Amino acid sequence: MKILYATSEAVPFCKTGGLADVSGSLPAAVAAEGVQMAVVLPLYQRVREQFGKELEYLSYDYVNLAWRRCYCGLFRLLRDGVTYYFLDNEQYFNRRNLYGYMDDGERFGFFSRAVVRMLPHMAFWPDVIHCNDWQTALIPIYLKDDGVREARYRSIRTVMTIHNIEYQGRYGTEVVGDLFGLDHGWVDDGTIMMDGDVNLLKASILCTDAVTAVSPSYAEELKYAFFAHGMESVMRRCAYKLSGVLNGIDMKRYDPAKDKYLTANYTAEHLAGKAKDKAELQRMMALREEPDTPILAVVSRLVPHKGLDLIKEVFHDIMELPVQMVVLGQGDQQYQDFFAWAQTQYPGRMAVRLDYNEALSMAIYGGADLFLMPSKSEPCGLSQMIAMRYGTVPIVRETGGLKDTVQPYESWRDTGNGFTFAAYNSGDMLFVIRQAVGLYWDYGDQFRRLQQRCMAGDFSWKRSAGEYLRIYRSVTGQPGPAIPKEEPETKGAAAPAALGETPAEQEAPPKKEEEPEPMSETEDSPEMAGKPDQLKLVGKPDQPKLAAKPDQPKLGAKPDQPKLAGKPDQPKLVGKPDQPKLEEGTAQPAAKKTAARKVTQKKGPADQKEKSADKAKE
Template identity: 75%
Template sequence: MKILYATSEAVPFCKTGGLADVAGSLPPALAAEGAEVAVILPLYQRVRERFGDQLTYLCYDYVDLAWRHSYCGLFSMEKDGVTWYFLDNEQYFNRPELYGYMDDGERFGFFSRAVVRMLPHLCFWPEVIHCNDWQTALIPIYLKDDGVREDRFRSIRTTLTIHNIEYQGRYSKDTLGDLFGLDHGWADDGTILMDGDVNLLKGAILCADAVNAVSPTYANELKMAYFAHRLDGIMRQCGYKLSGVLNGIDMARYDPSTDSHIAQHYSKEDMSGKDVCKAALQRLLGLREEPYVPIVGIVSRLVSHKGLDLICEVLHDMMELPLQLVVLGKGDRKYEEFFRWAAEQYPGRMAVRLDYNEDLSMAIYAGADLFLMPSKSEPCGLSQMIAMRYGTVPIVRETGGLKDTVQPYEAWRDAGTGFTFANYASSDMLYVIREAVYLYKDYPDAFGRLRQRAMSCDFSWKRSAGEYLRIYAGITGQPWPPVKAAPVEETYVETAPVEEAPVEAAPAEEAPVEEAPVETAPAEEAPVEEAPVETAPVEEAPVEEAHVETAPVEEAPAEATPVEEAPVEEAPAEAAPVEEAPAEAVPAEAAPVEEAPAETVLAEEKAAAKKAPARKRTTSRKTAKKPAAKSGRKTAAAKKETTKKGPAAKTKQNTAE
């Protein structure tokens, strides 16, 4: 299966949030499962500065976006079994930041258009293009639009992942044709228009073949008005193609036993390095070095849906507890100013860094004891998974992926992996913070077991990659995994002997054996000459076995092949009138030779077997010919002599003639 993953950021090239972690980890996980994967993203200034010497220039082309005819270069590199493509246009992407510019709509409109038009220059023609958020939302729309004129685009299927539905790519209606180069029909039928504006995410949801959210709980929440930001009706309309796949993390990259960003390595078997990382964090941020005071860490974008309002409401109540607070992030100005002011109120107990620093974030994950995420809405959340990986117990609100990944602590049965609260209320958050702090201080053994359970959770991408591959298989019609085709060949090979079995069966051999005695019955010499032919396979063996008195041997074929008994006994019965006529002139040996032995031998064999059904059959025959049974024994003895002594048999034959 050939998959092209389109994203606006990816680790390790560029990052502003959780999308980069997903885009950097999911494609290698898909490739590890056997899929052919490539990732395409813009060639930002920071990517050129850090990885420019590792990129390979492939080609360039011109991309038309409305009335614009712009250059687009194509670069690539191989990493982790994935081909990474970068689209170059310095006018749009040679800037210090990834987002936040007034022409972001034009920038990512060009990127989406370039992804579609540069497909012929890639190493393969994709079967699925996986789009992410509003920055790539125009790709499914452009594929539908170009597919009307070019058949080659109709074979491509699209998947859209919604990482955060709050960001939808909304622009004025005038941008539809002038900026994005789309016909007004897309707005007239309501595909891309919502509340009088162009809504790129809405258009992608309607045009994509599959839509998924980044956690099962978030997929259900998107059908509710509270979480969907006015797209709840569209999500319910597209519920048939909506699913939720929980994100994972790179378990090799986020490993405290090998991470080079932390002060001391440690593992769940040996937690001594955790104390070293805690002391290093306190020295780094100017906190008091108090080993028995828990550090509560926050690594987040400072925006409203992260639940920062709750922290602002009860910050002073929190700081009355025996804890230290560390905040790392940037975002809305009101939150930045609030935390800057709060840090001045609690020197030595609270530290704030209004920036995003990868090394400092890892130091907080490793050195903190508790991790606070009181999100109003959280599609998936990776921070709580990373914190649990490093033994930092999370405190979260039960929403989205937070509910799917953190199991609430239950003291009565010593279970759970963190602390949770359901209502979006500062009092509920403060209650569980108190519970976590006092468990850490008063019951260190119970807290240690809780930490061990959190570190034991498996958040690898292998599980998530398998679910995504099933989504791709559903929209392309290709079976996954393809290895299951092997058993089909085995069943075909096994059926061959079944066909040969009836061919090897011997109904054809029995037919001539039955016909031979019927045709030769009128002739007197024929049965005598052909008797050895018939008795060689059929009669001679029973005569010897009758002499040895091994009755069960004959009964087995009688039961297995009842067809053989019927013709042998009935044929003489029909021919009896023909043979009884000469019985008056010829000695009585010839007629009973065929009839009597057949009955007496059968009677003796069945009497020896002592079976109920056999006794009934022999009794009916004995009552019919009881006098002949005694003479039959003499003729049987005579027949034995005849079969054993060849000359004597000829003499008796002559006398009979």
């Protein structure tokens, strides 16, 4: 099986967020399962500058995008068992940043178009193209559009992963033909339209063969308006092909025992190095060097859905606790202004860096004691996994991937790997922060065990790779590895007869001649109540099926007895007219155990007279 992973960013080449971490780790994990894996992404300026000498030039072609005819160069790089293809166009990608330009729609429209048209030059014809977010959302659409005219594209299946549904690729209707080169029919039938706008992500979800979200909880949340940003109806409509696969992290890259950014390395069994990293972090951030004071850390983009409003509401209450606080990130100006002001209010106890620095972020993960993520929504989240990997206990809101990865601490049985709260409420957040700080101060041994459980968690990509491999097989119809069939145990008992098999077809056990004939169960048996057509066969392999004889009356039905109303073929099982009912708890008289007689003979008049005489004596 061949998989082409299309993404707009991937570590170590280029990164702005969690998508790059996923794109840099998942393909290698899937390739380790024996799948041919390739990744295609734009050739950005920073990629050319850092990896230009390693790139191998393959070919070039011209890609038609509406009325434009655009140059596209193709480069290749082999790394960790994965082939990376880079699509070059300096007009679109030779820029300092990855996103944030007025022509982003045109830039990634070109990228999606080039992925499809450059396939013949890659010498890698995929069975599946795995797309990610709106930047690659046009790929399934172009495949279907081109597949009408070229049969070779019809064999390719597509998977779309939603990393954050908030970003959907929305534009005015005029761009369909002029910018993307699509027929207006995509607008007329509503495929590419959503609330009066062109919506690339919506069209891709409808056209792709499978849709995945980056955690099971997020996949369920996308069906509700609070999380889906207007796309809940589309997600419910496509629920049959939606699944959630939890992301992982690179366990080798994020390893406190080998991390080059740490002052001292450490393991779960020997945490002494973490104390040294804490002291170094306090010096770096100009905090008071207090080894026994817990450090509460926030490493995040400073945007609303990260739950920063909750921190603002109870910030002074947090700082009343015996705790120090560190914040690293950049984003909306309102949050940058707030944290810059907060630092001035608590010198020596509050430290802020309004940028993103990988070395500093790893120093924070290694040196902090608690990690705060009160997100309003969090599709998966990698920061909480990295924090746990470094023994920094997470405090999270139960949403998306945070709910799937952090289990609440329970002191009464000493379980869990973090602290959680469910409602988006600053009071609930403050409550669990107080719990965490209290555990650190008052129960050091339990807190250390909690750290060790965090570090013991398996957040590797192997599990996620297996889930994606199952999805690839389901959309392509290719079988997975053969599973050996377990033989049923037959010791001491014969295999049960198939449904509808007659007694003569069953292998009967040998019957001793001197053994008395066992009693068969008739309709008088209480075990047979409610089962009029089922006879329990006991040791009679040669007994024919009673219902198979058309001239044989049903048990208990006299020739002159009318059939029961509404149940023409069903005899009344209890309370026959000529047989008194037994009181509960009364033993069956021996004289009445004549039901064991073979019932192959018809009852004659003599039998009727004898029965009447017996009844009169009673």
